[in-house]
Amino acid sequence: MDVRKFRQGDEKELWELFYNTIHNVNIQDYDQAQVATWAPEDLDKNFVVQKFRGIDPFVVICDGKIIGYADIQSDGYIDHFYCHHEFQRQGVGSMLFATLEKEAREKGVFKMYSNVSITARPFFEALGFSVEKEQLIQVGDQKLKNYRMVRETD
Numbered sequence: 399m400d401v402r403k404f405r406q407g408d409e410k411e412l413w414e415l416f417y418n419t420i421h422n423v424n425i426q427d428y429d430q431a432q433v434a435t436w437a438p439e440d441l442d443k444n445f446v447v448q449k450f451r452g453i454d455p456f457v458v459i460c461d462g463k464i465i466g467y468a469d470i471q472s473d474g475y476i477d478h479f480y481c482h483h484e485f486q487r488q489g490v491g492s493m494l495f496a497t498l499e500k501e502a503r504e505k506g507v508f509k510m511y512s513n514v515s516i517t518a519r520p521f522f523e524a525l526g527f528s529v530e531k532e533q534l535i536q537v538g539d540q541k542l543k544n545y546r547m548v549r550e551t552d
Contacts, residue, residue: 399460399490401497404467408457409447411464415482422483427516428542435538453477456497458490466490470498472505474551476512495525502551511548522547 404412420437428436455469455478468479476498481490502510513533514522523529527547534541 399458399465399493401456401458401493404450404455404457406451408464409450412450412455412457412467413441413443413446415464415467416478416480419480419483423486424515424517432537432540432542435540436542438538456494456501458493460485466494468494468498470501470507470510472507474502474507474510476510479512479518491521499551508551509548510551511546514545514547516543516545519545519547522549525549 417437417439420433424436425433453469453471455467457464458466458481463482465482465485466480469477471477479491479494481494498510502508510527511530512522512527513535514527519529527549530546530548533544533546535544
């Protein structure tokens with residue numbers, strides 16, 4: 399496994415990873431209507447392209463395939479953090495987090511935070527994040543529970 403920065407042209411593969419992770423992993427904690435709203439099949443492709451280019455994530459590659467991606471913004475916000483549904487619990491997330499932590503240190507970021515799904519909460523807690531607050535967010539016609547989690551960087 400190797401980590402590299404996002405490249406233009408990765409968007410389709412990232413979208414598929416995002417969609418499949420939500421529909422195959424997050425479905426354990428959210429119902430069908432919620433995951434369909436969170437990751438709709440018919441999401442505007444231009445929006446997808448702009449979103450991934452805007453967050454400028456790191457990607458994990460294994461045998462030429464993207465198996466995870468995550469970003470960290472200049473204020474320490476982690477917008478996306480996704481691991482391929484077929485590569486869960488294989489070190490992809492840990493590798494991504496180590497990369498984000500290094501990036502944060504290099505940029506002088508002292509606090510990382512994210513809006514974390516029910517599914518991802520145990521992973522983030524294992525990384526030293528704590529719940530700042532529980533949230534109900536409106537996505538389309540659905541309300542999804544997540545957690546604002548924070549961690550001071552080393």
